Amino acid sequence: MSYRTLSQYLEQQSEPGQGNLTAELADVIQTIATTCKTIDQALQKGALAGVLGSAEHENVQGETQKKLDVISNDYLIDALKTHQNVGGLASEELDDFTPAQENGQYLVLFDPLDGSSNIDINMCVGTIFSILPAKNARTQASDFMQPGTQQVAAGYVLYGPSTMMALTIGTGVVFFTLDPESQQFLLTSENVQVAAETKEYAINASNQRHWEEPVKRYIAELQAGKTSVREKDFNMRWVACMVGDIHRILCRSGIFLYPYDTKDPQKAGRLRLMYEANPMSMLMEQAGGAATTGRVRILDIQPTELHQRVPVVIGSSSEVERVTSYHQSHQ
Incomplete structure (x- = not known):
């Protein structure tokens, strides 16, 4: 069976009338996905890489950080702050926002490693991201104060038995699965729907x-x-x-x-x-x-x-x- 890669999907969705996607936004999403592959590799090594356990200090929320909280946060900051289309970043782990590129079209907010209390017992964790339009050539803290209706894209990467990405660009929800051999995110579910009734x-x-x-x-x-x-x-x-x-x-x-x-x-x-x-x-x-x-x-x-x-x-x-x-x- 032939699967479309994340890159191929985004290329097709960047046609006029396909939600919020632009070539610039697609490039930001690709960078997030690539960085999450790096986080996934660190998680896969676990104790072998000495990355388990506490980082011995607290984040802005007053929560004790895990080593992989800090590592994941650094990976995302380093990858996105130099991205030409990113004007600013905000992380759950940092007190203030991080300025990025002047005239960057987008602001990226993220929880670098959600559920990090699960790390040391080898259970699922994830990365959550939200993308907003930038408001000024030079990003200010007030630029992030936009309601969720202004998001142009959102998603998460789940690090579990298989690594998966859920993504929306305003035209429904799709799932990608990371192929461990090719290291490509491959489209495995389209038009994801949640039933109104549940048990x-x-x-x-x-x-x-x-x-x-x-x-x-x-x-x-x-x-x-x-x-x-x-x-x-x-x-x-x-x-x-x-x-x-x-x-x-x-x-x-x-x-x-x-x-x-x-x-x-x-x-x-x-x-x-x-x-x-x-x-x-x-x-x-x-x-x-x-x-x-x-x-x-x-x-x-x-x-x-x-x-x-x-x-x-x-x-x-x-x-x-x-x-x-x-x-x-x-x-």
């Missing part, structure tokens, strides 16, 4: 005592299964890596929740709007799903800071709408 959910149940009442109500109904108002049984899946959980939903539908809770009332949510929620929400909506905070559509949120956090309810549209309606009726 799977993902949530960190250890935080249950801290949830708001609408979330407690929703999860209690799912747990009650056929004996509840839902009249069907649900299964819970939790990977502790947003890339893994979202990939499962894109493959077979479901709902993922990381809601607001009172564990740390000062935090509006756990996940980062710019590096996680926005790109994943674009992918989900492009696949026919939905994404809200439980109260408002995520892609409509006007960012106010680079490391802004939000609650996330994302996945099959009927379930996301139900959770959102519970929040609205509770208010």
